[in-house]
Amino acid sequence: MSKTKKNSSALSEKDGIDAPPNLNKQSAERLKKNRQKKRTTQDLIHGILAGDKTALSRGITLIESTAAKHQENAKQLIEACLPHANRSVRIGITGVPGVGKSTFIEQFGSLLVSEEKKVAVLAVDPSSSLSHGSILGDKTRMEALVKEDNAFIRPSASGESLGGVARKTREAIILCEAAGFDIIIIETVGVGQSETAVHSMTDFFLLLKLAGAGDELQGIKRGIMEMADAIVINKADGDNIKAAKLAKTEFNRALHLYPAKASNWTPKTLTCSALTNEGISDVWELIQSYLNSTKDSGYFSEKRREQNKFWLLQTIESELKQSFYSNPIIKKELKTQLELINTNKTSPFEAANYLLSLS
Amino acid sequence: MSKTKKNSSALSEKDGIDAPPNLNKQSAERLKKNRQKKRTTQDLIHGILAGDKTALSRGITLIESTAAKHQENAKQLIEACLPHANRSVRIGITGVPGVGKSTFIEQFGSLLVSEEKKVAVLAVDPSSSLSHGSILGDKTRMEALVKEDNAFIRPSASGESLGGVARKTREAIILCEAAGFDIIIIETVGVGQSETAVHSMTDFFLLLKLAGAGDELQGIKRGIMEMADAIVINKADGDNIKAAKLAKTEFNRALHLYPAKASNWTPKTLTCSALTNEGISDVWELIQSYLNSTKDSGYFSEKRREQNKFWLLQTIESELKQSFYSNPIIKKELKTQLELINTNKTSPFEAANYLLSLS
Numbered sequence: 001m002s003k004t005k006k007n008s009s010a011l012s013e014k015d016g017i018d019a020p021p022n023l024n025k026q027s028a029e030r031l032k033k034n035r036q037k038k039r040t041t042q043d044l045i046h047g048i049l050a051g052d053k054t055a056l057s058r059g060i061t062l063i064e065s066t067a068a069k070h071q072e073n074a075k076q077l078i079e080a081c082l083p084h085a086n087r088s089v090r091i092g093i094t095g096v097p098g099v100g101k102s103t104f105i106e107q108f109g110s111l112l113v114s115e116e117k118k119v120a121v122l123a124v125d126p127s128s129s130l131s132h133g134s135i136l137g138d139k140t141r142m143e144a145l146v147k148e149d150n151a152f153i154r155p156s157a158s159g160e161s162l163g164g165v166a167r168k169t170r171e172a173i174i175l176c177e178a179a180g181f182d183i184i185i186i187e188t189v190g191v192g193q194s195e196t197a198v199h200s201m202t203d204f205f206l207l208l209k210l211a212g213a214g215d216e217l218q219g220i221k222r223g224i225m226e227m228a229d230a231i232v233i234n235k236a237d238g239d240n241i242k243a244a245k246l247a248k249t250e251f252n253r254a255l256h257l258y259p260a261k262a263s264n265w266t267p268k269t270l271t272c273s274a275l276t277n278e279g280i281s282d283v284w285e286l287i288q289s290y291l292n293s294t295k296d297s298g299y300f301s302e303k304r305r306e307q308n309k310f311w312l313l314q315t316i317e318s319e320l321k322q323s324f325y326s327n328p329i330i331k332k333e334l335k336t337q338l339e340l341i342n343t344n345k346t347s348p349f350e351a352a353n354y355l356l357s358l359s
Numbered sequence: 360m361s362k363t364k365k366n367s368s369a370l371s372e373k374d375g376i377d378a379p380p381n382l383n384k385q386s387a388e389r390l391k392k393n394r395q396k397k398r399t400t401q402d403l404i405h406g407i408l409a410g411d412k413t414a415l416s417r418g419i420t421l422i423e424s425t426a427a428k429h430q431e432n433a434k435q436l437i438e439a440c441l442p443h444a445n446r447s448v449r450i451g452i453t454g455v456p457g458v459g460k461s462t463f464i465e466q467f468g469s470l471l472v473s474e475e476k477k478v479a480v481l482a483v484d485p486s487s488s489l490s491h492g493s494i495l496g497d498k499t500r501m502e503a504l505v506k507e508d509n510a511f512i513r514p515s516a517s518g519e520s521l522g523g524v525a526r527k528t529r530e531a532i533i534l535c536e537a538a539g540f541d542i543i544i545i546e547t548v549g550v551g552q553s554e555t556a557v558h559s560m561t562d563f564f565l566l567l568k569l570a571g572a573g574d575e576l577q578g579i580k581r582g583i584m585e586m587a588d589a590i591v592i593n594k595a596d597g598d599n600i601k602a603a604k605l606a607k608t609e610f611n612r613a614l615h616l617y618p619a620k621a622s623n624w625t626p627k628t629l630t631c632s633a634l635t636n637e638g639i640s641d642v643w644e645l646i647q648s649y650l651n652s653t654k655d656s657g658y659f660s661e662k663r664r665e666q667n668k669f670w671l672l673q674t675i676e677s678e679l680k681q682s683f684y685s686n687p688i689i690k691k692e693l694k695t696q697l698e699l700i701n702t703n704k705t706s707p708f709e710a711a712n713y714l715l716s717l718s
Binding site: 170305311341346 | 441
């Protein structure tokens with residue numbers, strides 16, 4: 001029985017994470033322990049670089065930990081993995097619940113594995129912080145894929161803020177890449193802002209849709225449509241085939257209303273059935289043709305550089321805001337100033353200057 | 360000949376703004392001058408509150424000044440005007456060049472004046488910082504409206520950043536309202552990001568369009584469509600009437616794809632001809648019905664409070680970023696860290712932490 005099975009959401013002492021300090025311990029023992037801790041982080045690094053899925057899983061748990069005492073180990077781990085990262089293709093997949101994401105990813109992942117690829121599936125789902133990983137909670141999900149040696153499936157990172165979740169996912173990608181995974185699939189539920197986060201950490205963004213009755217575009221988030229490199233209409237099987245084809249036409253028409261992308265790639269619409277496995281290989285062919293065209297043009301690397309810059313600036317800016325607004329004096333005065341603004345006693349600009357002068 | 364005519368873009372000494380300090384001057388003279396300065400800012404305030412358009416114009420020039428020595432006077436002026444502000448209806452009008460914005464605003468403004476309204480027209484056009492006010496540079500623009508006692512037309516604020524321009528426009532609104540203007544029209548060229556700024560400082564947002572050949576939606580910015588409370592298709596006259604009606608249908612269809620607005624208002628599409636004055640009063644009726652419905656529901660005030668908060672937070676956050684990134688150490692190290700990220704020597708998150716530790 002492996003350690004991760006025994007305790008999958010917390011790291012045991014042997015995993016390099018020590019228990020709360022016991023004041024009765026001798027310093028000699030503590031020293032020994034520190035050495036041990038160092039050795040186990042090294043073990044984790046070696047395990048990940050050797051492609052060991054148990055080590056990868058433990059590594060992700062370590063970077064997901066919010067405990068201050070794990071931060072240094074996590075940092076070491078990421079630094080050791082970074083030189084081996086950046087070599088995969090990162091595919092973002094989004095779609096509302098019920099669209100058949102799991103079945104699609106199971107089929108799609110199995111196809112990739114059959115082509116000798118190593119496939120990692122990560123999920124971004126900030127809302128699951130409530131249900132803590134419910135997205136993969138049911139064991140029936142991706143049953144076949146999960147058994148494959150060359151597949152790694154990780155439940156969604158949970159966290160209080162999307163920024164936190166996004167950071168953990170970005171770092172999990174680094175670990176997966178260092179463990180030799182070729183294709184990283186980042187899955188998200190198409191209901192929140194997480195799509196933008198996923199879009200900004202992937203090379204190709206796929207929107208999974210269903211054919212519905214009537215107006216296909218009703219209620220769709222324009223932002224998501226605009227980000228998509230492909231729209232795949234799932235469940236195009238049985239009685240649904242005709243509706244799926246109609247939906248394809250309508251989405252194609254809608255996609256043409258959008259301005260050309262920086263990638264010079266024209267987003268495509270496909271139909272597929274994850275149930276009958278029809279059209280799944282077409283999706284992979286489409287992605288490959290995207291990869292060829294953007295790698296040739298240099299856009300692929302350019303986009304990754306842009307994404308790095310985005311995350312750097314994003315982290316800085318959210319940290320600047322965070323440290324400003326969490327200041328207790330600001331918290332209190334912000335309320336007062338808002339009231340003064342709303343009663344025409346000050347302007348938003350004067351109030352801002354005043355608040356900034358307090359920090 | 361009024362002072363503003365003589366020198367419309369800079370304030371003369373008599374306007375309360377002193378010339379570059381002359382070191383030979385006696386301190387007694389300086390004291391006298393300070394008293395004079397104080398008096399003239401007071402004069403400006405009295406003039407504006409009395410509805411004097413020359414004073415209003417000079418007041419706006421004062422708040423638009425980037426000179427540090429004018430800031431204190433500008434602050435006094437705004438503080439004095441604030442209790443008299445917030446009483447107008449603020450209408451944002453956008454549309455690409457050639458759509459006939461000037462003619463439309465001239466007709467629309469004249470209608471409002473004929474209904475005993477006082478109308479101020481301000482323009483937001485960050486790009487005009489190059490041509491410095493070219494948007495109203497030609498004197499033929501709004502020829503009839505400009506002659507009306509109850510109309511005030513102000514060329515676009517110019518500035519280096521959209522944030523700066525937006526701030527000045529927000530403050531110009533306060534001055535116009537204090538001067539008793541009932542309707543403030545904020546005009547912007549629908550080509551940049553300025554629409555979002557204008558949208559977030561107005562009560563009603565109107566998108567002016569032309570009927571074109573073929574696909575009306577081609578190339579239109581979704582963001583702008585989404586912000587619009589009404590789309591008005593201008594130049595619906597002569598041979599163009601049929602095309603305008605078709606465009607109306609197409610825009611209506613497109614508007615229905617968007618989710619319901621927080622205002623509970625369903626955006627409407629109208630046609631008009633600023634040339635023949637056809638349909639102009641319908642636009643005003645539509646706006647009035649919007650005002651009635653949102654004032655009844657409380658959304659009108661709620662939106663203004665939200666806008667105040669938006670501008671407060673926006674100003675704080677842009678200032679936080681500005682002061683971080685303008686730090687010479689950060690400027691230098693940011694480049695280095697980006698290179699380290701792109702060569703996999705560090706992660707965006709580690710780099711962000713490092714940069715934050717330097718500030």
